[in-house]
Amino acid sequence: MSASSSLSRPLAPPQDVGASPTYDGTAPFPAEAPAPPRGTGDRLYVTVTAAIVVIPFLALCLAGWLLWGRLIGPLDVVLALVLYVITGLGVTIGFHRGLTHGGFRAVRPVRIALTVAGSMSFQGDVIGWVATHRRHHAFTDRPGDPHSPYRYGTHLRGQLRGLAHAHVGWLFRNDPTPAERYAPDLLADPDIRAVSRAFPALCALTLALPFLLGLAIGGTWVHAATALLWAGLVRIALLHHVTWSVNSLCHVIGRRPFRTRRHDRATNLWPLALLSFGESWHNLHHADPTSARHGVERGQIDPSAAVIRLLERLGWVRDVRWPTPDRIAARRS
Incomplete structure (x- = not known):
């Protein structure tokens, strides 16, 4: 099946899957049943999550302190840039x-x-990541969305609390997303299951690589340590917060030229476009989730789409769902 033929089929109308009939889009989400007491496994999950979130952020603060009055080395910059792009x-x-x-x-x-490169971003195992994101699309900005900034309502205090929740707070909630429901195709894929199981080892690898490259190229333990700091921990922290900003800021601030489902407030936020590799053209993405290109208007930079185009020309990807003028026009507000 060619890419053009796969894109020419009409899409089924969006469904408000699981939307609460009483939710009006402005009130806080209905109260949930009290979470069961945390067991040892849950406490371990929270501890590991806290380490993944907090340690790179502390490294970012440390890096700022170390940078005060001195320059970062070119080796650190190059390694950080290369690993940021790859992951x-x-x-x-x-x-x-x-x-x-x-x-x-x-x-x-x-x-x-x-999949290996994405796992080295320290954002969770691939199956859990995909399941959570599919759930986000099923319930965008309404009850059931794991990280909506509208969870606590649209008044100022609720909005500020919601932004904190959407950015990082949701990671600490006892609100698992069942992969059996949202990602059964990945659970059935032995390659993806293997990469998912290897997530802890890939986290170690994403820190070991800059350390070892800094030592090998720079030749000293100081070079190894600064490479670990900048190309390891700081790079991870920056990518974390760019990704989380798409969850939070790109549902509150920006333009909405395309029509999305009821209550879905996904926006386009141009300042994040380059750092997010085109993900911050979020309004079009929510209007047409399967599109391989998110930045469809003139001047909208979308590095991810450019790489997909290159992979297609090399014959390494196929059946690419490129947006067509008719599909774009049909989704305009």
């Missing part, structure tokens, strides 16, 4: 546009490589 594209192309939404089909080695 960031692993998330945006591999986890998001490929596995979550089926915007294209990749040959097996490329599919595995993208």
